[in-house]
Amino acid sequence: MVIASTLTTIALDVTYDEYKAAYERIFTRSGLDFKAIIGDGGAMGGKDSQEFMAITPSRTDLDRWVVLDKSVASFDEIPAEVQEEIKAELLKWMVSGEDTIAYSSESSYAANLEMATNAYKPSNRVVTEEEVARVETPGVKSIDEVAAFLEYL
Numbered sequence: 001m002v003i004a005s006t007l008t009t010i011a012l013d014v015t016y017d018e019y020k021a022a023y024e025r026i027f028t029r030s031g032l033d034f035k036a037i038i039g040d041g042g043a044m045g046g047k048d049s050q051e052f053m054a055i056t057p058s059r060t061d062l063d064r065w066v067v068l069d070k071s072v073a074s075f076d077e078i079p080a081e082v083q084e085e086i087k088a089e090l091l092k093w094m095v096s097g098e099d100t101i102a103y104s105s106e107s108s109y110a111a112n113l114e115m116a117t118n119a120y121k122p123s124n125r126v127v128t129e130e131e132v133a134r135v136e137t138p139g140v141k142s143i144d145e146v147a148a149f150l151e152y153l
Contacts, residue, residue, distance in 0.1 A: 009126050016048060023052055037101055038111035053101055053112070062086060 020036065027034045032054050039051035062075055062083060075083065103110035111117070140149050 013048075013126060020050065027052060027054075035101060035103055035110045037103070038109075038115045040115055051112070053099065053110075055101070066090075 024034075024036070034052050034054050036050045037053050039049040041049035066075075066086060068075070072078065078086075099112045099114075101110055101112055102116040135150070137146055137149055140146050
């Protein structure tokens with residue numbers, strides 16, 4: 001029964017990874033800047049839970065959020081202190097996204113502030129590592145014959 005349980009766990013991990021990859025392809029094709037972040041499994045639980053978060057521009061990116069009057073050719077014409085006042089005002093009223101994300105530029109770690117941690121937690125995914133060994137298979141010509149020869153069938 002332990003073998004069946006392990007195979008089911010492996011199959012679930014493979015399926016999870018396939019769904020995640022499908023979502024990533026969809027978001028990439030859509031041109032979204034996104035991150036898969038650690039999510040809260042909530043009532044459903046589970047060992048792996050992720051949310052996809054679209055990364056929005058900074059609230060103080062004036063080129064992104066401010067429309068200039070026709071009389072102003074570029075932001076270069078606006079004094080620096082006035083630009084800082086505009087940025088401060090934007091921070092007061094403009095909401096950019098629903099959450100703040102903490103992520104590493106050195107690894108794949110990403111989480112919202114609710115789930116973020118500074119403690120390293122190794123993955124509990126099932127990973128089988130076996131030493132590779134060369135095995136002679138005299139007279140064996142197909143994969144089925146190799147499996148039978150090695151007594152896996």
